[in-house]
Amino acid sequence: MEPDQLRAEVERVLADLTDLGGRLGVDVRETVAALRARADDLSSPVRLPDAPPVLGVDACPGGWVGALLTGGRCQVLAGSSLARLVELARESAAVQVVGVDIPIGLPDAGRRQADVLVRRELPGKGSSVFTTLTRAAYEATTYAEARAANLEATAGTEVMSAAAQSYALRERILDADGYVRSGPPVAVVEVHPELSFARLAGEPVLAGKRTPEGQQARVAALRAAGFPVPWLAAGPGYAVDDLLDACAAAWSAARVAVGTAECFPPVPEVFSDGLPAAIRA
Incomplete structure (x- = not known):
């Protein structure tokens, strides 16, 4: 309504x-x-919270693109690694929270509840939530090895093959995993831009994020919340849709920073890596 x-x-x-x-x-x-x-x-629209500096990050072909939200402005940054991108952001502002559109907390077997629950929150857009593979699958160096590793790791629970789309994120997932496990100087949380946009717009944005209609709808949702949308243009290694996803990630990071974000699941799962596995919006 x-x-x-x-x-x-x-x-x-x-x-x-x-x-x-x-x-x-x-x-x-x-x-x-x-x-x-x-x-x-x-x-009333979901307004942008008055938060300390935060960084929204999206994986892209060139590495990572970030939307640094600070002082009512949004600065666009790019880096080949997550660590480098956060370092660049911290040179400009005292970043408190980093929201990353990449799985954090890799399961040892079976599905993550974060993926299952967020998929349910996105009717008509559930396919945008990829199933996170097991740690053994991502540590495999080829897709064939990853499929075998995932099948072995999930035997006895729910036998799961490894989707090519999920494995394609391997390099970025391991980059983020290594950074988070290194004990970074900022809080790093997992977000999902489609969930963020659904909360901003009041319902899932069904138009594709690479289409003019989809991008217009996402920009409108951000602006209605008071988000200072930056100049939207492709940059080194990233496209406009990557940048918009980073902006949505920054909006969710701001909600995390002020304690108003939703958490899926409400109590994060913890696997053998010791990382809390949950998606926030």
């Missing part, structure tokens, strides 16, 4: 409640005022 429609429906219900209270001789003014305030909250 659109915000204006929601407000009109709420006002109709509140008018009925006020009328009923009058006929029953019950003072419902405080109740109506509280419900109207709640309606204002529900019909």
Whole structure:
């Protein structure tokens, strides 16, 4: 339901409640005022929180592209490794949280609940959430070896082959995994841009992120939240859709920084790597 429609429906219900209270001789003014305030909250866009400097990061063909959100501005950065990108960002601002669109916390066997739950949150866009393979699969140096390793690791739970799309992220996943396990000077959390955009827009953005319609919808959602969308242009190793995903990641990182982000699952899973596996938005 659109915000204006929601407000009109709420006002109709509140008018009925006020009328009923009058006929029953019950003072419902405080109740109506509280419900109207709640309606204002529900019909307002999800605003950009007033957060400390944060960095949103998306994997791209050239490595990583980042959206540094600080002081009401968004600066675009790029780096060949996640460590280098965070280092560049910290040269400009005291980054508190880094939101990365890449799996953090690799399972030993079976599926991650983070992937399962977020896929359910994205009707019509569930295919954008790739199933994270096991650590053994990502440590394999060829796709054939990864498939065999994943089948062996998941035997006895739910036998899972290794999707080529999931394995294609191997280099970026291992880069992020190594960085997070090294004990970085900032908090690094996993995000998913399609979930971020769904929260920003109030529903999943079904138009493809590489299409003009999809990019316009994503820009509109960011701007409605007060996000300072940077100049949108392809750069060294990244495309416009990569940059938009980094902006969405920064929005979620800001919510993490101020403690208002959702977490899927609410209590992160922890596998043998000791990393909390959860997607935040």
